[in-house]
Amino acid sequence: MSDKLNKEGPLSNEELEDLVASTDTGGRTPDNAFIVKLMMGLALVWSVWQIWIASPLPYIFNFGVFSGKEARPVHLAFSIILAFMAYPAFKKSPRHEIPLADWGLAIIGALATMYLFAFDTAFGDTLTGSRLSDRPGNPILPDIIVACVGVVVLLEATRRALGPPLMIVAMVFLGYTFLGPYAPGILAWKGASFGAVADHQWLSSEGVFGIALGVSTGLVFLFVLFGALLDKAGAGNYFIKVAFSLMGHLRGGPAKAAVVASGMTGLISGSSIANVVTTGTFTIPMMKRVGFTPEKAGAVEVASSVNGQIMPPVMGAAAFLMVEYVNISYFDVVRHAFVPAIISYIALVYIVHLEAMKLDMQGLPKAGETKPAKLALLSFGITLSAVLAIGGGLYYLSELFNLLGSTFNKLAAILILIALQMGVFKGIVARSAEGTKALIFSKGAVVLCNVVIVCFGIFFAVNLIRELAGSDLTPWIVGASILVVYIILISICAKYPDLEVDDPNAPVTALPEPGPTVMAGLHFLLPVAVLIWCLMIERLSPELSAFWAVALMIFILLTQRQVFAFFRKEAQTGKLKQGFSELVEGLIAGARNMIGIGIATAAAGIIVGTVSQTGVGLVLAELVEFLSQGQILLILIFTAILSLILGMGLPTTANYIVVSSLLAPVVVSLGQQNGLIVPLIAVHLFVFYFGIMADVTPPVGLASFAAAAVSGGDPIRTGFVAFFYSMRTAILPFLFIFNTDLLLIDVTPLEGVVVFIVATAAILLFTAGTQGYFFARSKMWESALLILIAFTLFRPGFWMDLISPPFSKTEPATLVDVMGSLNSGSEMRLIVQGEDDVGDPLVFTAILPVLDGATSEERLEKVGLELLIEGDEVIIDNAAFDSPAQAAGLDFDQKILSVLVPVSQPAKELMYIPALILLAFIGLIQRRRSRAAQSEAATA
Structure with a gap:
């Protein structure tokens, strides 16, 4: 790979594909057809197995049910086998055949992982006299041998798939567990035996087979597979074409399109490198064509592709790991990550705009009429305001109707939405067609507002169906509705030509028209919408949400070509076979994309296990x-x-x-x-x-x-x-x-x-x-x-x-009086002296809520706090179990040093006023300078 990266000049398409393969899916391509089929077969079986365990089918048929503890070893076994088959050992190792040593390592690694699965059943009971779960913390000799072999093979697989750094870090932490007595200063600890380390790292759920591998097994695989299937269906090219059609005509347009395209492909790709190569193959040559240097063109693509990993709802694998580590719902993770991710992308688009302004760049030629810049900005502002106003109004309308809760009211809400959608905005479109305000309130605004209305309409309709049909029939009705929507969308898409993959090095005479480009792939948005609906509205588990999205993608891959042919009145011959081939390729690609992630989460488990041990x-x-x-x-x-x-x-x-x-x-x-x-x-x-x-x-x-x-x-x-x-x-x-x-x-x-x-x-x-x-x-x-x-x-x-400080400091002896004087629902802060987990002195800040109560003593009792007051000294006598006081970190025998009482403070937003005045001053100065420069340029 390094030889290619150091090569002068751009790489060919074949070399770029090899670059992605060598970093993400393995660079080995065996000549033996049987070996190739074996690798593809293993990847296919892995994907099918992952879909099976995520589906409700095992519980319906009471067959093939895998617990999380049983599924993790199988998941890692697939990762290790494919890692040794796909990744050569060294740069000079053969790439067109698999050496015997690699076969041996793959088999040994798989056996070591499956040991946990096999020997925790009746089979292990027969061979060893007990199951693994019967001897926690007390491994026998075979357990220790298997653990040692498994860790060594895993570290070698890590080196091949991810490079030496993670392997080295894991080895350093692993060595620390044994060499603790010889560590310097405060790092020294008593150390651990082979048996203790083997049990903790390999046989328990604290190390290799811990939370990280569990998230990879249960969640990450399905989302990566969903992205691979979506890309195989053609969504990747669709997102790129849509971005170029919408933004390519602006200043530095190809670079802005690269940012938007990378943000959208971040939904279907968890790899920065794959995202760079996938979108960069098209965007970078076009950026260079409008004036960007090779370095700046590459940098824009890198910045936008890397940011694809922070874009909800997928966020690579991190979102699902946060669910486990932070112990909050997936919905909350996405909600917290949303604003930083969106404004980061907006800022990157602005960076591109500023670079284009500096160099006086122009966009690519656009098909059709171009809207003047000021009117385009006004149109965007009106569109955003309309969407926010309608969305906000309908949100509170939904809250009102949910509060009322009757079937009649929900039906009335749906009728209101239909009338709103068909009446008001149809009239606007009609006036636009006649030329009235056509440039200000564009059809794009109408489409966005209609999308918001339709989303709320669907929300009300599903609630109404659930109320009328009951929980048993609702999934079938919703499934049938999705099928109908899918057919309607394809009937619309079929009126437009397919989006072909363009040659990025070919001259660009004009950009594609936005309307036909967007309409040509509307059905690709349906599985994304189903995924987001299940996650955000239905609040299903991420695993089950991803399963339904993957199931819909499988259906789309198998049927989309036939349905397109039906509406276009084309021959059906070979369409089903082509769709089935694309489905198999997508399943294989999803599994190969997971090799590195499966290995990485297992190897990182060694580090996490060392920290806990x-x-x-x-x-x-x-x-x-x-x-x-x-x-x-x-x-x-x-x-x-x-x-x-x-x-x-x-x-x-x-x-x-x-x-x-x-x-x-x-x-x-x-x-x-x-x-x-x-x-x-x-x-x-x-x-x-x-x-x-x-x-x-x-x-x-x-x-x-x-x-x-x-x-x-x-x-x-x-x-x-x-x-x-x-x-x-x-x-x-x-x-x-x-x-x-x-x-x-x-x-x-x-x-x-x-x-x-x-x-x-x-x-x-x-x-x-x-x-x-x-x-x-x-x-x-x-x-x-x-x-x-x-x-x-x-x-x-x-x-x-x-x-104006938000808190006033008082003596601890006034705590009881302060508690009684504050309004219910406010919070006070206590500066507390205590001890940490190892007995060292510790001073920290605790937030104590003020709850309802007639007296100060009653309020203290409700928060679970008992105090011992001796003069000016206040000692905590007890913090009740599972009380707000205990949640704040308070405990017996801690000393309260001072009390911070909230005081009324002017709204912090008042600081916006001087900031905006200063901004207006800078803007005025720069506008004058800009106009003067333009006048000089015009005179010259």
């Missing part, structure tokens, strides 16, 4: 606290640096698992000690963001090397430019740690809309400040002020807290 996390907390001197900002910087360093060699998933296991609890606890209450989800997203940044960071960022291979530019320079473009992604984690409104934590829907609008404006201003261009090229002081304004919009509470 040795307690090194507590030691690391002390080390980080010492280095940072208790400063939360320094803690975050150290965490970010560690994430970047580890991420240079680890895939994103493994990097997230390692750093979140080591440092997420540290950041939360040290933040609490310093008066900053950091939600755990914020820390996990912080770690994840810097983990994906490592795919960009020179000198190791493979995504930058892949983009340079496409563009023919210098890979190191591409990496540095991409890192500079990604600064807006790097600043967001620091901001949402200190302002959790960005994660939509404890905000209403209306507040969420305001947060989104303000955060978007702030990230655009930050981008303008870092890029040195707003309306014109910025001077240094102007860039600094733009960044300051952006900070104020992101975190207005910082300045307001300096002007």
